[in-house]
Amino acid sequence: MRTISREELYKQVWSRPMTKVAEEYRVTSTALKKTCNRHKIPTPERGYWAKLEHHKPVRRVPLPRLTDTRLDRVHIAGATSERLPEPVSKAGTEARERLMKASGPAAARALTDSGMEEPSTLGATRRAITKARPDAQGFANAQGRGIVSLKIAPSSVDRALRLLCRLFALAETEGYRPKINETGLDLAAEDVTIAFRVDERPRKTPREPAAAELKRRDDNLRWGISKPASPKYDYSPSGRLAIVVHANSCSGLRRTYSDGKTQSIETMLPDVIAGLAEHAALLRERRRAAEECERQQWEAEARRRREEAFSVREKRRLEFVDAIHEQLLERSKLSAVLSYLKTSMAEDANCAQGMSAWIRRRIQQIDALTSPEFLDLSARSAKLDFVEPLSDHNGSDPGGYKGYLSITRLQFWSIDEEKELATSISALEWATQAGLVPESESDDASQGETSGATRPAQR
Structure with a gap:
């Protein structure tokens, strides 16, 4: 809605035709005329601009003064279309200019010829409206597959069909052709369809x-019922036809x-087609906006998935690094104990030899467990x-979370160079293969661990 002063609107309607001023405010000239009447703004009489163009005398009515200050500001509804995208108004303006020129023979015939041959696409519409029975008000209805929706009196059937032709x-001439669907007969151009x-x-x-x-009304009033006993108005066909667009x-x-x-709808057909062009352009703009919104939502979801996958990868990487760090801390602790034992055993070489041997073996296991080769195999085993990873052409992350993920841990491996095969093994199996533990020690160790709890230590 736009608000201007009463004096400004007076200057506008006396500086150019009402149709031009109304087009600027996106309202009809009739609506603008009613607005001027409400605010006591005089408007040019019929033929004013034609007389002015041919240098004939005309009279300009001065703007009267009003005591009611509420009429000084004029509010004109219809400015919602100003928020429409530029291609919409541009499409309507260009179509209107082309149709007003009526340069093509088809356009000229459509604007002037009232005896055009009826196209076959209107056959179903004619049959349906001819067979339809008028209702209580005198209107016949026709609708269905391949039928233009009609609500007219039988006397207006021929005119309505000529209008449709x-x-x-x-x-x-503007690229719109009839399109049959289950609910009616629409006009379609390229990728849009407009029902009417x-x-x-x-x-x-x-x-x-x-x-x-009247008796029923009196009875209702006697019983305290204020509901009217009969309709206030009667409705009947007027002969005035209208085209209603079902879009936007x-x-x-x-x-x-x-x-x-003073104007028949037949003379307004260029405006109707220009309106269809505006509706089609707006449908395309809304579709484009919806597709853009969907694309942004898809990209946002893809970013969310990538960030989630990145967080999962970072967490598992840290878990793997923590496992390495834990082994390195243990190695440092064992090295410190081994150094202490070496210093203490300087006086008694036979003291704590078993412990020192176990610590050295344990350090060798840690060195193997944290070797680059075993670390690479452990990481690949845990995926x-x-x-x-690089994102694919759809923006999805191939390294994203997909179902179950293996536990991130350090492992010992048995590598077969000939078969190029690495197999995960236990610490005892690795120590046995490395020659750190005798093959029979596994049984002896288990037996010793079982009996060691009841047998006193030997000195």
């Missing part, structure tokens, strides 16, 4: 209640074109990679 012929219908405006006249209705509701675009007091 001219509408389809003119629409074809043709209605006959009802005439509203005050209803004269019958004697029975609450968008600010015009959706209804109907007969006026752990310290190099960041």
